[in-house]
Amino acid sequence: MQAFALEDPAERKKYFEYKAGEEIEKIREFLRHGSFVASLLGPKNSGKGTYSKLFAEAVGADRIFHLSVGDVVRNVHEKVKSEEEKQNLKAFLNEHYRGPISVDDAMKALFERDTKTLLPDEFILALLKREMKNSGNKAIFVDGFPRNLDQVSYSIYFRSLMDYQDNPDFFVFIDVPENIISERIKARVICPKCNVPRSLKLLKTKEVGYDEAKKEFYLICDNPGCDGARMVPKEGDEFGIEPIRARIEMDKKVMRMLMDMHGISKIYLRNAVPVSVAKDYIDDYEITPMYRYERDEKSGKISTFTVPWTVNDDEKELCYSLLPAGVVTGLIKQISSTLGL
Ligand SMILES: [Zn+2]
Numbered sequence: 001m002q003a004f005a006l007e008d009p010a011e012r013k014k015y016f017e018y019k020a021g022e023e024i025e026k027i028r029e030f031l032r033h034g035s036f037v038a039s040l041l042g043p044k045n046s047g048k049g050t051y052s053k054l055f056a057e058a059v060g061a062d063r064i065f066h067l068s069v070g071d072v073v074r075n076v077h078e079k080v081k082s083e084e085e086k087q088n089l090k091a092f093l094n095e096h097y098r099g100p101i102s103v104d105d106a107m108k109a110l111f112e113r114d115t116k117t118l119l120p121d122e123f124i125l126a127l128l129k130r131e132m133k134n135s136g137n138k139a140i141f142v143d144g145f146p147r148n149l150d151q152v153s154y155s156i157y158f159r160s161l162m163d164y165q166d167n168p169d170f171f172v173f174i175d176v177p178e179n180i181i182s183e184r185i186k187a188r189v190i191c192p193k194c195n196v197p198r199s200l201k202l203l204k205t206k207e208v209g210y211d212e213a214k215k216e217f218y219l220i221c222d223n224p225g226c227d228g229a230r231m232v233p234k235e236g237d238e239f240g241i242e243p244i245r246a247r248i249e250m251d252k253k254v255m256r257m258l259m260d261m262h263g264i265s266k267i268y269l270r271n272a273v274p275v276s277v278a279k280d281y282i283d284d285y286e287i288t289p290m291y292r293y294e295r296d297e298k299s300g301k302i303s304t305f306t307v308p309w310t311v312n313d314d315e316k317e318l319c320y321s322l323l324p325a326g327v328v329t330g331l332i333k334q335i336s337s338t339l340g341l
Contacts (some may be wrong), residue, residue: 003285006325009057016058019329023336024059030341031063031139035167037159038267038335042174043251044244045181047271047324051174052141054328055335065135069144072131073124076110086111089130097126121151125161132162140164148250152257156264170265170338171258172331177272177313178248180321181299182240189231191221198231198322202309204291205231208302217293217302267334268328272319275310284308286326 004015016024040048049066056064086107088155093103099122109117124145132140147157154161159169187201196220199203207220209230219231236243259266273282290309295302313319 001283003283004203006285006323012054012057012325015325016329016332020058020332020336023332023341026336026341027059027339028063028244030339031059034339035063035137035139035164035170036335036339037140037142037162037167038173039145039155039158039169040174041171041251041255042176043178043181043248043255045184046174046176047327048141048143048174050324051269051328051331052143054324055141055331058328058332064141065132065138066141066143067128067135068132069124069128072127073119076127077113087296092130093123093126096129097123099123106232116340121154125154129162132164139167140202146254146258149254149257152254152261154259155258168265168339170267170335172248172267172269173255173259174269174327175271177311177319178241179311179313180246180271182242184305185237186240188237189219189233191223191226191229192230193226193229194223196221196223196289201290202288204304208293208304210295210300210302217295223224259322265338267331267338271327272311272313272321274313275318275320278320282320282322282326286322288323313339 002018004018005011006015038052040052042048049068052064056066076089080086090103090107093107097103097106098121101105101117101123105117106119106123108114109119128142128145129290138146142158145158146152159165177292184199184202187199188197189200189201190197194325200217200219205219205222207222207228209218209220210216211218221229221231223229258264278287287308289306292305292307293302294305308320310318
């Protein structure tokens with residue numbers, strides 16, 4: 001039987017070809033002249049960015065554009081530095097924006113990071129339109145829109161509003177059990193020096209250490225510049241999903257509302273597969289492994305081994321979590337069929 005080490009980009013390439021080679025070829029052919037708009041919908045921390053990155057890796061990154069709405073708004077300061085660039089932006093907004101506050105007031109709020117003035121949805125849309133116009137007609141993965149129920153109507157006409165109406169559009173719903181999101185947050189650690197994130201349970205570094213006093217294992221940063229820094233949990237992560245519960249509930253409400261909408265194409269992705277039926281649908285190497293550590297008392301040597309990670313889904317059924325590449329295989333196949341290729 002074929003098996004692939006999915007954390008390795010070269011192996012992943014072979015895996016995508018093996019599982020969905022035909023669809024990848026068709027999508028590449030389509031993207032030579034065509035494009036699409038895909039709206040990614042999933043609760044916060046459901047891996048939207050990762051999935052679109054891996055999709056781009058599989059079909060060719062030069063034709064795919066990940067449009068993160070949060071990043072567009074946050075990064076305006078860095079992108080628009082000179083007075084000339086600011087005037088260009090203003091001219092664009094004067095032409096494309098209509099909404100409840102003036103362009104001047106909205107720009108003032110944006111550049112002075114004035115959090116009291118709420119940027120209107122219409123203004124965000126105009127900023128996104130500018131990004132998309134500059135993308136070179138790439139296929140777009142929209143990440144972070146709609147963020148609330150007020151934006152839902154805009155989102156179903158997003159393609160037209162963005163002047164992308166000649167291209168197909170569809171919504172991608174990502175179903176991730178809350179426990180998976182919560183456990184991922186709880187296991188997360190970062191390097192205090194370079195801030196690189198890892199997970200003691202799900203994504204380890206090469207070197208593992210052991211704290212005698214606390215009787216616990218810890219990760220050592222891989223970055224040579226960090227000089228063996230001990231990675232630590234972020235404050236608040238021990239509460240898992242709880243601090244972002246309101247956000248997650250809103251994300252789910254938005255998803256439910258869009259699922260009931262007619263006239264839009266929908267793709268459904270599942271991160272979790274019930275253990276009871278996993279054999280019929282997935283291969284062992286597609287399951288997210290969990291790391292366990294053991295330490296030999298005498299030599300102090302630490303050994304690492306993996307077991308398939310299992311969690312209860314929202315219906316309390318025991319599930320495996322698919323590795324991102326496994327989810328993306330489903331995305332590739334469904335996009336190919338949604339585009340009618
Ligand atoms: Zn580091």
